[in-house]
Amino acid sequence: MTLSAGADAVRQSLASFRQEREGDWKAFEALLARVEKRAPRALSEDELLSLPLLYRSALSSLSVARATSLDSALIAYLEALCLRGYFYLYGARRSLRTRIGDFFLRDWPAAIRDLWREVWVSVLLTVVGAIAGYWLVASDKRWYDAIIAPSLAGGRNPDSSAEMLRSVLYGGGDHFLSGFAAYLFTHNTQVAILAFALGFAFAVPSVLLILMNGCMLGAIFQIYAAKGLGFELGGWLSIHGTTELFAIAIAAAAGMRIGTSIAFPGELTRMAAAAKAGRTAATAMVGVAVMLLFAGLLEGIGRQTITSDLVRYSVGGGMLAFWICYFYLFRMVRHGNG
Numbered sequence: 001m002t003l004s005a006g007a008d009a010v011r012q013s014l015a016s017f018r019q020e021r022e023g024d025w026k027a028f029e030a031l032l033a034r035v036e037k038r039a040p041r042a043l044s045e046d047e048l049l050s051l052p053l054l055y056r057s058a059l060s061s062l063s064v065a066r067a068t069s070l071d072s073a074l075i076a077y078l079e080a081l082c083l084r085g086y087f088y089l090y091g092a093r094r095s096l097r098t099r100i101g102d103f104f105l106r107d108w109p110a111a112i113r114d115l116w117r118e119v120w121v122s123v124l125l126t127v128v129g130a131i132a133g134y135w136l137v138a139s140d141k142r143w144y145d146a147i148i149a150p151s152l153a154g155g156r157n158p159d160s161s162a163e164m165l166r167s168v169l170y171g172g173g174d175h176f177l178s179g180f181a182a183y184l185f186t187h188n189t190q191v192a193i194l195a196f197a198l199g200f201a202f203a204v205p206s207v208l209l210i211l212m213n214g215c216m217l218g219a220i221f222q223i224y225a226a227k228g229l230g231f232e233l234g235g236w237l238s239i240h241g242t243t244e245l246f247a248i249a250i251a252a253a254a255g256m257r258i259g260t261s262i263a264f265p266g267e268l269t270r271m272a273a274a275a276k277a278g279r280t281a282a283t284a285m286v287g288v289a290v291m292l293l294f295a296g297l298l299e300g301i302g303r304q305t306i307t308s309d310l311v312r313y314s315v316g317g318g319m320l321a322f323w324i325c326y327f328y329l330f331r332m333v334r335h336g337n338g
Helices: 004-038 043-067 074-088 096-114 115-137 142-147 162-169 174-201 204-225 230-263 269-305 309-337
Strands: none
Touching: 004 043, 004 074, 043 074, 043 309, 096 115, 096 269, 096 309, 115 142, 115 204, 115 230, 142 204, 162 230, 174 230, 174 269, 204 230, 230 269, 230 309, 269 309
């Protein structure tokens, strides 16, 4: 009789507990369902104000249920309800517009600034490769065919006449020029992707790719400079090249960050170090895709229609100044003022 009486008392206590508070739970659950499916504007002002009150009531019920060891199913229900309420009231909720704005105003520039050492190494490797390619072709023109793929050369070689080389620079969008521009953009995009993707191999492939890309640039410059057209080629390439080469440098820097993190993980495990580096590198690579899109537009439109050397250099220099200010100077000034 004593055990039966105790069980009856527990059931009565549970029934009384549910009767007193279940209305608030159901009301809270219904409001959460509405705002989760639609938006806060689906609720009236009074309903919005009642959300935190109902949340605290649910937390209080959960605390009592745990302390008195009531029905385990009821405890599980209240835990799930409180968790939903917590994520809605205190979780980070950002619209797509806000996320995109945060990426361009904060996340992407911060990732590039974090990679500044690797970016400068990539730029230096490109310069070293260009000098090496220029010197090799100048010393022996047979190096040109070893460095430049026939599909990229487009019939141009150290024996090409100045008139032929000049016609490429000022052809105004003929079939050959358009095809070459498309190929060059595709090639540089592939270099950027590979420089990032192969960085996991202790950054060695990324370094080699950047050096080879620089060698190709130097080899092309040599055959034009030998005919007195180096300045003109620089303008022709700069319209899109400052953006495209910067993007490749960033892609290689992202690959280097992952590779060096795996090679030298410090106190972290190699997997943990790679994951940490990967977050920064992935953000940078999303931005690289944006830069390559800009480069493609500049290459497909500007370089085909602008024939003035000074305007070409102005566009290319302006784009380079824009990227440097965007990644480095703008945030530095803002931080110093705020």
